[in-house]
Amino acid sequence: MIYPWQQLQWQKVQQQQIAGKLPHALLMLGPQGLGKLDFALHLAHGLLCNVPNDQGSACGECAACKLIAVDTHPDLFILQAEERGKAIKVDDVRELSRKLNLTSQYGGYKLAIIVDAHDMNINASNSLLKTLEEPPSETLLILVSSNPQKLPITVRSRCQAIMFKPPDTQSALSWLQSQGTQQADALLNLAHGAPLLALEFQQNDLLDHHKQLISALLGVAKNQPVIEQAEQLHKLPLNYMLNWLFDWVQDLIKLHQCGDSVQLVHIKQQSELKQLAARSSLQGLYDYLDQLVKNKQLQSIPLNTQLLWEDLLLSWYKILKRV
Numbered sequence: 235m236i237y238p239w240q241q242l243q244w245q246k247v248q249q250q251q252i253a254g255k256l257p258h259a260l261l262m263l264g265p266q267g268l269g270k271l272d273f274a275l276h277l278a279h280g281l282l283c284n285v286p287n288d289q290g291s292a293c294g295e296c297a298a299c300k301l302i303a304v305d306t307h308p309d310l311f312i313l314q315a316e317e318r319g320k321a322i323k324v325d326d327v328r329e330l331s332r333k334l335n336l337t338s339q340y341g342g343y344k345l346a347i348i349v350d351a352h353d354m355n356i357n358a359s360n361s362l363l364k365t366l367e368e369p370p371s372e373t374l375l376i377l378v379s380s381n382p383q384k385l386p387i388t389v390r391s392r393c394q395a396i397m398f399k400p401p402d403t404q405s406a407l408s409w410l411q412s413q414g415t416q417q418a419d420a421l422l423n424l425a426h427g428a429p430l431l432a433l434e435f436q437q438n439d440l441l442d443h444h445k446q447l448i449s450a451l452l453g454v455a456k457n458q459p460v461i462e463q464a465e466q467l468h469k470l471p472l473n474y475m476l477n478w479l480f481d482w483v484q485d486l487i488k489l490h491q492c493g494d495s496v497q498l499v500h501i502k503q504q505s506e507l508k509q510l511a512a513r514s515s516l517q518g519l520y521d522y523l524d525q526l527v528k529n530k531q532l533q534s535i536p537l538n539t540q541l542l543w544e545d546l547l548l549s550w551y552k553i554l555k556r557v
């Protein structure tokens with residue numbers, strides 16, 4: 235699917251294709267929640283379809299499209315980590331390269347999409363580099379990444395970058411409303427302007443989880459027991475919770491550095507945040523942010539989340555001056 239905010243990127247790729255100038259490797263980069271993978275799949279399907287339409291989109295009905303629909307097209311390879319947060323391994327990249335070096339089964343393009351390409355470990359990246367340096371003919375590698383700085387520069391520099399950015403707020407809100415989204419404003423703010431992430435928040439009732447986090451943080455600030463608050467939080471999805479806590483602390487740092495004029499993620503809690511900023515020091519907030527970054531990196535390891543939340547909430551309690 236091509237979303238309204240992806241039209242320019244789509245036109246550019248189509249012009250390249252019509253001119254016979256598609257590169258061997260594309261890197262689709264930009265924040266999470268903008269539909270980069272959907273774009274990559276749409277492009278791949280269009281290239282494999284026997285009779286794509288004038289806009290380069292797949293027909294959905296030909297023999298190739300029918301294979302795509304049941305995930306069995308022999309010239310389309312999708313590589314991703316076994317689990318979210320785990321690494322993409324070198325053996326899997328080698329196997330992908332081997333397949334790309336075989337002749338196309340249908341006599342057309344061979345397509346490989348590497349989902350969250352930044353999850354490749356260093357050996358996997360090095361192995362991919364060989365394929366990027368000597369790409370087989372009629373092959374397109376599409377790397378998708380919301381964290382491209384984690385990719386080695388040698389890999390990045392061999393791909394043509396396609397950048398995705400959040401649409402302007404009004405367009406994003408109209409699109410969300412057209413999807414039947416309630417509270418689009420709050421969701422979009424929390425998703426840093428990325429419409430699909432906002433939609434994901436709504437579909438999984440994540441606003442309620444977010445409210446629980448805020449209520450726990452404000453509770454601890456009012457001297458409520460850390461252990462009780464941690465009990466409320468530890469069963470909630472850790473990945474989202476840590477990202478929101480990160481945003482919360484960044485909002486406090488922004489208030490310290492820029493004062494009232496700053497655009498906050500937690501705009502509804504502005505007055506509470508101002509009081510909390512007055513009770514905290516910039517250094518304390520930065521130290522807390524470091525602690526959060528470390529915890530975010532540890533997420534793939536099984537953790538005792540009750541202890542993790544006790545630890546995080548206790549540190550939060552300690553950076554606030556008592557009133």
Ligand SMILES: [Zn+2]
Nearest residue numbers: 283293296299
């Ligand atoms: Zn087709």
